Amino acid sequence: MRMSLRDVDPRLKAIGDSPCNALRAHALQITQELAQGVQKSFSRVVDLYSVDPHQAGVPPITFLHQVLAVCLYPELLSDENFAVDVRQRARRLIQSCEGSSVGSYTPSCGLDYIQHRIAEFITRRDAGVPTDAHNIFICSGFQRSLMMMTKLLSSPEGEPQNGMLVPLPYPHTLAMVLAGAGVRSMPYRLREDAGWAVDLEELQRAIRTARECCRPMAMYISNPGNPTGHVQNRKSIEEVIKFAAAEKLFLLVNEVDQHSVHGSGIQLVSYKKVLFDMGPKYWDRVEMASFDSLSNGVMGECGLRAGYMELVNVDQEVMILAETMLCMDISSPVPGQLALDVMLHPPQPSDPSYDLYTQEILTNQTTLTENALRAQDFLDSLPGMSCQPAVGGVYVYPCVEIPAGVLERAKAAGVEADVLYCQELLEEQGVCIGAGSENGHMGGNYHLRLCVGVSSVLLEEALERLCAFHLRLLDSHRCEPHLEFP
Amino acid sequence: MRMSLRDVDPRLKAIGDSPCNALRAHALQITQELAQGVQKSFSRVVDLYSVDPHQAGVPPITFLHQVLAVCLYPELLSDENFAVDVRQRARRLIQSCEGSSVGSYTPSCGLDYIQHRIAEFITRRDAGVPTDAHNIFICSGFQRSLMMMTKLLSSPEGEPQNGMLVPLPYPHTLAMVLAGAGVRSMPYRLREDAGWAVDLEELQRAIRTARECCRPMAMYISNPGNPTGHVQNRKSIEEVIKFAAAEKLFLLVNEVDQHSVHGSGIQLVSYKKVLFDMGPKYWDRVEMASFDSLSNGVMGECGLRAGYMELVNVDQEVMILAETMLCMDISSPVPGQLALDVMLHPPQPSDPSYDLYTQEILTNQTTLTENALRAQDFLDSLPGMSCQPAVGGVYVYPCVEIPAGVLERAKAAGVEADVLYCQELLEEQGVCIGAGSENGHMGGNYHLRLCVGVSSVLLEEALERLCAFHLRLLDSHRCEPHLEFP
Incomplete structure (x- = not known):
């Protein structure tokens, strides 16, 4: 056999x-x-x-690769060919690793120091909205964290199938993630004629259809849109959040392209920021996972395999299970974790690497x-x-x-x-x-x-x-x- | 909700x-x-x-970290503080990456060049037993590849549960992998009084018990033994292979500690080598996955997350599905893939880094x-x-x-x-x-x-x-x- x-x-x-x-x-x-x-x-x-x-x-970013080279071979800490800020950054990152080596395991959710640095970035990005480092889960890439969340949202054997509202069109790797977890994909069409806008009436149609054939648990959003390239404005995000709150849907927000917004005059506002600004009625209630990645169009560090997600309003027991699921991967690769620090905290104007980096x-x-x-x-x-x-x-x-x-x-x-x-x-x-x-x-x-x-x-x-x-x-x-x- | x-x-x-x-x-x-x-x-x-x-x-190996530092920051290729063989190795590894950057994705099963280098190592290790590079699957660590194989061996919803014979004691992370895939663990006791030997009669008892409560599909072996520290001799491996052949069990062989054999006079022989030596009756038939890892006791590179498995006699369609499952992780981290090359192909006596490495x-x-x-x-x-x-x-x-x-x-x-x-x-x-x-x-x-x-x-x-x-x-x-x- x-x-x-x-x-x-x-x-x-x-x-x-x-x-x-x-x-x-x-x-x-x-x-x-x-x-x-x-x-x-x-x-x-x-x-x-x-x-x-x-x-x-697309060329790699010099500062990032210099810092990583020093982290990989700490003898370079005393090599004066590397700028002071390269070596300072590397020294701090090396200290954050167990045994001062990138060869050590990290906790399943990632290095404590990097979790805190990610939380700092999010707070800065969202003009002061509080972020708890314990809600940050570092993963070996966006796809991996999405797979985990999708599995958490799948239905137990023998029960009605759980479903997820997904945009149409959706990212081309999404279907296999849902299929792998046995979650039913329920599309809501974006309005191509309106620059791929999310349409509230269409969301309502989609949830009605979904309730007829599965148990809709979550809604997936890609903002900026993959593959559509649209960016939602604040009003559109508010509509989605209200809809999710009314329909009790968990929001999975793919924000990996937040670093690659390039339309003239377009400013991306994060789902979390909008959620916060909508006040306690939503801020204390809507469950959300927001995803970010090192593999975005500007840094382009796909080979290092790193990303993170922030969970908001998620049940403590589910958070612990998420941590245990990550624990099955043991931990995510350390060079990628360290690179997240550089991506989210670039050199400052007074630093010698600032000009080249910028x-x-x-x-x-x-x-x-x-x-x-x-x-x-x-x-x-x-x-x-x-x-x-x-x-x-x-x-x-x-x-x-x-x-x-x-x-x-x-x-x-x-x-x-x-x-x-x-x-x-x-x-x-x-x-x-x-x-x-x-x-x-x-x-x-x-x-x-x-x-x-x-x-x-x-x-x-x-x-x-x-x-x-x-x-x-x-x-x-x-x-x-x-x-x-x- | x-x-x-x-x-x-x-x-x-x-x-x-x-x-x-x-x-x-x-x-x-x-x-x-x-x-x-x-x-x-x-x-x-x-x-x-x-x-x-x-x-x-335990200190990291200098040569490995030097090579990786150069790969991360290729400007160092012209830094004469690094020995010639460090830079040569790094140059070759950089060439193997798409766009000559560790920041690029690799194929799901890993870089083609590294697959071939792993195959070379296995052939050398096993004194000429042929190895097809297409049977090598590079993963972000042993655990990840084991999870994948265990999922492939799990039963479809609604069918009788599939089971796996596992040694007692087993590695402490194994139970969660089986539980996560819904595969039933069926223990065979190792004989502590005989230095934790695998006992054929006990295997036969275990398979009888297993057949009463599930559909046994596979047998897990840890050699060297985790946590027991035993190493099977050739005769014991032959017994296991004959047993697996007779009972039509897929062999999952954890050989990640093949680089950490330290008993006086103990020589580890791989399952694949024994299978080959047993002739076509077994060599053409017994399905096997053998696992190796960068996170072993001697290199200790846990943080880079890399390992590989070799599949033997596995159905072509199943191999393609395994590749697709790896594709869900997109690809495994590149620095770890490159490090596998160094672990399996150390510097040679004529190389400047040989003495220090050795x-x-x-x-x-x-x-x-x-x-x-x-x-x-x-x-x-x-x-x-x-x-x-x-x-x-x-x-x-x-x-x-x-x-x-x-x-x-x-x-x-x-x-x-x-x-x-x-x-x-x-x-x-x-x-x-x-x-x-x-x-x-x-x-x-x-x-x-x-x-x-x-x-x-x-x-x-x-x-x-x-x-x-x-x-x-x-x-x-x-x-x-x-x-x-x-």
Whole structure:
């Protein structure tokens, strides 16, 4: 009796239905073929499928890497090639580790010192709203903490299935997390025609539908929106909080892109700040988890695996269970925990590293801003595409009209039309982007997902090739006149 | 409707029953009290509860930390204060990262280059037994990969519960992993009187018992034994493999302490090597996962969170699902992945870092060997204790006779007698060790778990205080004559 898929818990198999591996695997295969000298019309694969800034040419932040190098090899504390503030920061971080070594375990929720530093950051960000360091849970990335919260919200065996309201479109990795935990995903549509706004009437429709087929426990929000790039204003956040309070929903707020807000004049206000400002009626009552991550578009430190969540108004026993669940991972990686400190507490104007740090962060932010604008303008001007402005986060999410001929071929092949579009784009032009159907089905309305948290050179190359493919496709399916590169 | 423990899946609550947090939390509290100036009969808490070498005074390996520092901050590639082999190694490792940055994601199973380097190591270790790099899954630690395999082996909702044969005693973190996955733990007793040998008759009894109450799918082995410190010989491993083949059990082999074998004349042979040597009847058939870790007693790199497993004879579809499950963690932390390369491929005799590296590793190994011997001798000579030799791994696991008075107090307090022993030891002498009941109940037969992967100074301090507590306890409960410090 060999272990086979037949024997495996269907919840796990449901994870396996996620489409995100196939296209990436294909991209990897093409890259390997190119390395082996296979001739193609392009010399490299450009990957805008999901965020991985350093891979995509966004430079790492010097101060952060200097501090980590010193923490890893404390002999460097006396190396005067490193600025004083680098060494001071590293010294303090090393002291926060057991046995003064990054090689020691930390408590399951993370280093006590870093929990306090995160709490300090949140209080500063939210203009004084109190934060208890005990409510901070450091994790090896946003995904891991979301998985844990989703499991806590899943229903026991044999009971009616628990459900979660999720935006449509949702982040492309969300479906597998819910499937893995056996939580039913109940979509509420964002209003594309209003810049992907959250719509109260639609929320009310969604909760009614949800109550007919599961036990809705929670509501997931992505702000800034992944993949939509919208940023909610205070009024919209207040509406969501009131709705959650009325419907007794636990709020899971993905705020990992809070460091990547780039729309002109756009200021992000956190859910926690709004909750506080709404007074005790809400502040003492609405249960919330807010997530942040080191892997955002500006720092781009995906490989270090670090993030944290803050729990608000969560039952003490549930908090202890959350800690025990983290305890199963033993602890999250220490270099990433230390990096969170640097991300949330940058050098100050009087520090020797201030200028370089500020310049590097600004460069990354500017690149992201310009990329988002450039991609939106470019795609919006292509025939058969329209693209809402992206004012936060790392994606643009254009709507694409797919020619009838492609729709037919997709139907015949048993794949989504946007997936086929992305496959052919990859094969023909070596550009890897996401099919909108991975972010949830929008009826016959197709979208593409492009990560703009990349170098501007890479983005330009991708847009150019995407344009060539798209126009060729329109040409061949519609016999349209030759179209110009915008 | 606030989320409360009532609503939570009982499988998750079962994890919370793990006792390992209470004592550690108490130890932390005492440490904080000491820091606040509270007067006690000791000035610091000595922690031998579980392995965390750097925290316990075992020094990090210089070469490893130099290489990682350079990888984190590649400007150091041109710093001639670092030896040529440090910089060469770092250069190669940096090249293996996407975008030449440790800040990039890696494939879910780990960096392709590191998978191949791990495969090379295994082939070398096993004298040429072939290893396919595609069978190597890099994880953020042993526990994480074990959780994944245990979940794959769990039963679907509504079907009879799947079971796993586990040694008694078992590693103290194993129970929570099985509980979290809903897999039933079915113990087979190791023979303490024969140096904790695996006993074939006992295995047969265990599988019969298991078949009466669940569907046994797998067998867990710890070799070297955690917490028992035994190392199986080839014959014993052959017996286990034949048993697993006959009973169609998946073998989960915890070999994380393969780098910490210290008994005189003891040579560890891997399960994979024995399986290969047994010929195609077994080699082509027995399903196995073998686990290794960076957090072992000699390197002690717990904070970097890295380990790997090799799957043997596992169904291709299940392998793909395993990869998808890892994909939910996105990827494991890069510094840890790179550190695996250094651990498995140390500097060679012609390399400038060879001498220091070898000397540091040897020092750590010698400390571990001497500690294991010292602890075993010391404890074995205490009245009311006996301790089997520990020839591998990081623990000693003495049997302790608990005075009748303590048994009564424990019963009255509703706690295990060994847990009460450890609590009182902690309070009275500031020594934190593990209660054997966390490693599985052995009837009225009590044990203690002491990690010896610590500096010899720390061990000596712990033994001295443990002795004082133990003799005081015997004195006060038995009115025995004053006993000498051994």
